[in-house]
Every structure is written in structure tokens, then in C-alpha cells.
Amino acid sequence: QQQVKQSPQSLIVQKGGISIINCAYENTAFDYFPWYQQFPGKGPALLIAIRPDVSEKKEGRFTISFNKSAKQFSLHIMDSQPGDSATYFCAAVNSGGSNYKLTFGKGTLLTVNP
Amino acid sequence: GEEVAQTPKHLVRGEGQKAKLYCAPIKGHSYVFWYQQVLKNEFKFLISFQNENVFDETGMPKERFSAKCLPNSPCSLEIQATKLEDSAVYFCASSQPAGASHEQYFGPGTRLTVT
Numbered sequence: 001q002q003q004v005k006q007s008p009q010s011l012i013v014q015k016g017g018i019s020i021i022n023c024a025y026e027n028t029a030f031d032y033f034p035w036y037q038q039f040p041g042k043g044p045a046l047l048i049a050i051r052p053d054v055s056e057k058k059e060g061r062f063t064i065s066f067n068k069s070a071k072q073f074s075l076h077i078m079d080s081q082p083g084d085s086a087t088y089f090c091a092a093v094n095s096g097g098s099n100y101k102l103t104f105g106k107g108t109l110l111t112v113n114p
Numbered sequence: 115g116e117e118v119a120q121t122p123k124h125l126v127r128g129e130g131q132k133a134k135l136y137c138a139p140i141k142g143h144s145y146v147f148w149y150q151q152v153l154k155n156e157f158k159f160l161i162s163f164q165n166e167n168v169f170d171e172t173g174m175p176k177e178r179f180s181a182k183c184l185p186n187s188p189c190s191l192e193i194q195a196t197k198l199e200d201s202a203v204y205f206c207a208s209s210q211p212a213g214a215s216h217e218q219y220f221g222p223g224t225r226l227t228v229t
Contacts, residue, residue, distance in 0.1 A: 032216045038155075043118075043205055043220035087155060093216050099170040100145060100209065100216055104157040 003027055004092050006105025013112050019077040021108045023090035026071065030092035034102070035064065035075050038087045047088075048075070080112045116140060118208050118221035121188075126227045127196045135224045136188040137206030145169065146189050147207040147218060148181060157205075163189065196228045 005024045013019045023033075032051055036044035050057045050064040050073065057064045063076040077084055087109050091102040119138040127133045139146050148160040159173040163183040174181070178197075183189040193200055203225045207218040 034217070036220075041222075043207075043222045046217055046219065049217065089155075089157070095216055099162065099172075100218075101147060101159040101162060101170060101173075102149070102157070102207075102218060103159070107155040 003103050004090060004105040006090050006108060008108060009106070010109040011111070013080045013110065015080065015082060015112055015114050017080050017112075019080045019084070019110055019112070020074060021088055021090070021110070022072065022074045023105050024070075024072045025092050027092070027094060027103075028071070029094045029096055030103075031095055032093040033064070033066065033073050034091050034093070035062075036089045036091060036104075038089065038107075044089060077110075080110075082112045082114050085110055085112050118206055118219055119188075120204075120206050120221035120224050122224060123222070124225045124227070126229060128229055129198060130195050133193045133196050133200070133226055133228075135191045135204050135206075135226070137191070137208075137221060138188045139206070139208030140219055142210070143208035143219075144211045145209045145218075146183055147209070148189075148191050149205045149207065151203045151205060151223070153202075160191070160204075193226075196226075198228050201226060201228045 034049035035047045038044045048059045048062045052068045061078045066073045087107045090105040121136045146163045150158045161171045161174045162169040178194045181191045203223040205223045207220045209218045
């Protein structure tokens, strides 16, 4: 049972364009939703995170949109750059369950063409 | 330190051999998590610690995997009698005490190849 579904599996965007990655979750107990960026051969790096009490969070070129009723959240990368080419993972945490483990989506390979 | 450190970077073991991986969390972080990333990028949670105590071990294949976080020592993940299917990158992550941010910071990983 996949608790966090991520799409698309891969995405190609032109430099300057907007990259959009979507995630949906089943468990309504999830209460913290981070996005991680991973370059080949490296560990995941935390990009931005949101809690369900807000519908949007923006940090620089990265924005998370959150729809609690639909149980969906998405990452938008504005003015995408070739250096943004990486694999992006959404994740969810049930802190109320007191285990804090990350439940990851399967990842989206983003390629930004120059 | 300010980063999660993992050693070794690469580890090659013949099937049936033992493998031991190490993780030093960020100083001041009291939670340590181990994740396994297999082909096609999927992450699987293995185990977490709160200081030296096991916090959640629901992801651990207990018959061959064990882990420890002892005071003043790196945390370790040990696989007895490795199998081909254990080939993966093993990541350690650490986070601050409960009540603070849930942000988990990952190390660079250990790539285990079982031949």
C-alpha cells in the first residue's frame, strides 16, 4: 500500500519554465509534508516543508501548495534552472503517531534543459 | 558536527558475509533514522533511535538486521549474512528533539553491494 503517491515519474522543462510535481496521500494523520532534492550520489536535502494549517508556503523560487480536503500537495519551481536538475521526493510524517519517520513518494526526475 | 557523517562510502560484501555501517548524527540531534534506498529510488524506513533507545523498529527485517546507538559512539547498522537483495544505499538522518522541527537531515549514504 503506497501511502504517498507522486507524479510525474519524470519531467523535462525548459530553462525559465515552471516545474510542477504533485503528491497525494491517504493517511489523514499525516501532519508535516517536506520536499527533498537529491542529486546523483548524494543524500536527500530538505528543500521546503509545510504543515496542513496553511495552504501555501514560498521560499525563493520554491512554493508548496497544499489542499487538505483533497489530500494533495505540490511543489512548484519557478524560473527553473539547469542546476535544479535532480530527483525530487515528497514525503509525509505522522508526528501524532510519535514515530516521526518519513514516508516518501517514489520520486520525480526533473531535467531542466538550457 | 554540522553534518551527518556516514562511513564507509562504499562497501562490497559477498553473499552471506556481514556488513556494518556507521553514522554520526549532527551534534545536538537526539533522533537518528536509518533508511534504505533501493533501485528505482524507493526509500524504505528501517529503524529510528531517540538517543540510545530504539524509537521505532517497525521497518527492520529483524532476523538479519540490527542497529545500535551507544553514547559517545557512532550509531551502527549491521547486516548479518547479507543477501543480494540487501544491495542498496543506506542513509542515516538525524533530527532535533521532539517538540522542535521535524526536519530530518540526511548523510551522504553508504552504498552496499552484495555479490
